[in-house]
Amino acid sequence: xxxxxxxxxxxxxxxxxxxxxxxxxxxxxxxxxxxxxxxxxxxxxxxxxxxxxxxxxxxxxxxxxxxxxxxxxxxxxxxxxxxxxxxxxxxxxxxxxxxxxxxxxxxxxxxxxxxxxxxxxxxxxxxxxxxxxxxxxxxxxxxxxxxxxxxxxxxxxxxxxxxxxxxxxxxxxxxxxxxxxxxxxxxxxxxxxxxxxxxxxxxxxxxxxxxxxxxxxxxxxxxxxxxxxxxxxxxxxxxxxxxxxxxxxxxxxxxxxxxxxxxxxxxxxxxxxxxxxxxxxxxxxxxxxxxxxxxxxxxxxxxxxxxxxxxxxxxxxxxxxxxxxxxxxxxxxxxxxxxxxxxxxxxxxxxxxxxxxxxxxxxxxxxxxxxxxxxxxxxxxxxxxxxxxxxxxxxxxxxxxxxxxxxxxxxxxxxxxxxxxxxxxxxxx
RNA sequence: GGAGAGGUGGCAGAGUGGCCGAUUGCGUCGCCUUGCUAAGGCGAUGUACCGGAAACGGUACCGGGGGUUCGAAUCCCCCCCUCUCCGCCA
Numbered sequence: 001x002x003x004x005x006x007x008x009x010x011x012x013x014x015x016x017x018x019x020x021x022x023x024x025x026x027x028x029x030x031x032x033x034x035x036x037x038x039x040x041x042x043x044x045x046x047x048x049x050x051x052x053x054x055x056x057x058x059x060x061x062x063x064x065x066x067x068x069x070x071x072x073x074x075x076x077x078x079x080x081x082x083x084x085x086x087x088x089x090x091x092x093x094x095x096x097x098x099x100x101x102x103x104x105x106x107x108x109x110x111x112x113x114x115x116x117x118x119x120x121x122x123x124x125x126x127x128x129x130x131x132x133x134x135x136x137x138x139x140x141x142x143x144x145x146x147x148x149x150x151x152x153x154x155x156x157x158x159x160x161x162x163x164x165x166x167x168x169x170x171x172x173x174x175x176x177x178x179x180x181x182x183x184x185x186x187x188x189x190x191x192x193x194x195x196x197x198x199x200x201x202x203x204x205x206x207x208x209x210x211x212x213x214x215x216x217x218x219x220x221x222x223x224x225x226x227x228x229x230x231x232x233x234x235x236x237x238x239x240x241x242x243x244x245x246x247x248x249x250x251x252x253x254x255x256x257x258x259x260x261x262x263x264x265x266x267x268x269x270x271x272x273x274x275x276x277x278x279x280x281x282x283x284x285x286x287x288x289x290x291x292x293x294x295x296x297x298x299x300x301x302x303x304x305x306x307x308x309x310x311x312x313x314x315x316x317x318x319x320x321x322x323x324x325x326x327x328x329x330x331x332x333x334x335x336x337x338x339x340x341x342x343x344x345x346x347x348x349x350x351x352x353x354x355x356x357x358x359x360x361x362x363x364x365x366x367x368x369x370x371x372x373x374x375x376x377x378x379x380x381x382x383x384x385x386x387x388x389x390x391x392x393x394x395x396x397x398x399x400x401x402x403x404x405x406x407x408x409x410x411x412x413x414x415x416x417x418x419x420x421x422x423x424x425x426x427x428x429x
Numbered sequence: 430g431g432a433g434a435g436g437u438g439g440c441a442g443a444g445u446g447g448c449c450g451a452u453u454g455c456g457u458c459g460c461c462u463u464g465c466u467a468a469g470g471c472g473a474u475g476u477a478c479c480g481g482a483a484a485c486g487g488u489a490c491c492g493g494g495g496g497u498u499c500g501a502a503u504c505c506c507c508c509c510c511u512c513u514c515c516g517c518c519a
Contacts (some may be wrong), residue, residue, distance in 0.1 A: 054500075
């Protein structure tokens with residue numbers, strides 16, 4: 001959420017920002033919010049004056065008696081009746097304002113490229129060389145099924161499409177990746193967290209997924225709870241409603257959790273294999289720090305680097321892209337995606353997504369801190385990035401490190417989780 | 430699931446219809462005393478909104494929402510959360 005003052009003072013910038021994100025309907029919310037705000041500010045002085053009168057009169061009342069009291073009482077009743085209509089109006093205006101304001105997207109930062117969708121994201125870095133196989137590389141699902149490592153048919157039978165079951169060494173590799181990711185981040189000072197997977201609407205709203213992301217979310221209506229699509233939701237919400245002290249910041253967390261996504265509206269997209277699935281495991285890094293743009297930028301670089309270090313340890317070629325306006329979400333100010341080379345896609349596929357929000361989420365979450373040398377409480381800045389999401393990350397691992405006979409070379413960094421083996425699988429091709 | 434207790438300022442904890450935006454303690458900040466450490470004395474210290482250049486003035490907020498009343502932290506209803514006991518159970 002943006003400060004209403006920002007809307008008042010930089011109306012054009014906010015409107016342009018929404019348009020840069022290709023959200024014209026959300027840009028309209030800016031004008032609606034400002035209109036309601038104007039109405040409210042017209043109403044408030046009158047109403048406050050009446051309240052003031054009621055208050056002081058009420059105090060005098062306590063000392064009165066008899067006929068004098070009766071007369072006073074009549075007058076106060078009349079005032080009350082008059083106030084009721086205005087208070088009703090105030091209530092509705094405030095609720096409407098809140099609603100429109102919550103629709104206004106965060107301002108995209110200056111380093112967000114112009115563009116309509118993910119085809120216009122801008123590559124900022126490329127690392128590693130794409131391997132020359134010397135044979136026709138197979139897609140991960142062919143290798144996986146031939147090895148008996150993955151079963152899509154039975155998964156679909158019991159749970160529907162976009163599901164999978166991992167077996168044997170691939171199940172171990174899946175776990176290895178996640179363990180490596182957590183250990184890497186713990187070494188770097190991040191506090192490991194095992195968060196709730198079912199959360200209230202407030203957490204979804206606070207992180208900016210609601211309103212807007214309801215269709216993407218599995219919901220347990222009976223309990224009013226939502227299955228998280230990322231642990232960003234519970235972990236960023238962790239200190240929601242709290243007043244932290246500057247000394248407690250930055251908070252750096254790493255969470256491993258299951259994630260659930262309905263993938264509504266993606267029919268026919270990435271239907272084969274492990275790329276787009278309803279349920280997966282993800283290790284996520286989350287940072288909460290003071291309201292300082294320079295520090296946010298530094299954190300953003302750091303969390304991207306953390307993910308890059310993991311990919312380098314996995315010996316995978318990747319590139320970093322600056323996500324353009326049209327591909328940016330409502331709450332983000334700027335986002336880098338990391339895309340890892342996937343031979344079956346003959347291209348790079350998104351494996352990581354690093355966002356900075358400044359105070360947009362914190363404002364929605366009521367997440368503040370008290371400054372060291374006095375002054376007003378400030379809203380925190382928040383950021384997050386994937387460390388590893390699996391099974392998606394298994395795609396480049398299987399496809400880039402496959403050998404002609406269908407066995408898999410295990411990167412050195414992961415061998416220790418697989419009993420020290422350098423190769424897994426048996427010759428199947 | 431059943432029974433009970435409770436949710437108040439950064440924290441702890443009083444307050445049962447007008448004298449309460451709220452006693453007090455802790456913490457924090459400033460000053461003073463004491464020559465260092467420690468301790469003590471005095472004062473200040475909530476958040477948000479509206480108006481104002483500012484000084485300042487006004488309003489709202491005692492878990493959330495409704496209600497009673499001229500007036501609600503205080504009374505009534507609904508919801509959420511925490512704790513204790515019982516039951517059930519991974």
